[in-house]
Amino acid sequence: MENLETELSEKERQARVNEAALASIAAERNRRSASGHAVISSAMGYGSGALGKGLFGRISHAAKLFCILFAFLVPSLLIWQVLL
Template sequence: MSNMENLETQLSEKERQAAVYEAAMRSIQLENIRREARGYAVLSSALGYGEGALGNGKFGKVTHAAKLFLIAFAFLAPSLLVWHVLL
């Protein structure tokens, strides 16, 4: 094998490594962008839910009724459990 053929294989290997490196870096950047977009989507949905739940529309009324039901259940469940288990 001559020195020129050895040099060609080294250059092609460096080109292959550079291409793999670029692809990996692009993949990492895309994953970071996706993760950031997911965070924005979660925050946007939470803010949208908060604004909708506090409004005077149908969703706000349903949310308020659900809150009242859960509060009543939290107060009644322990006493009902005591009656069922101890009495």
């Protein structure tokens, strides 16, 4: 009879371990989902702010124009300096 009680307690222990493992997996899944939502919401907030007519929108537009100007002028200047 003692052996049967040991098996039951072992089954109960395994059930508790299984529940704890499943809870840990569910918590990790929730953490990943929450971090994904945070990334998407921040990207959407940046996009709407950068396309707006406020100060951040104007600074973002000026930065885009600077990058385009830099991309067009630097190769020409390098060729002039190296070849001419």
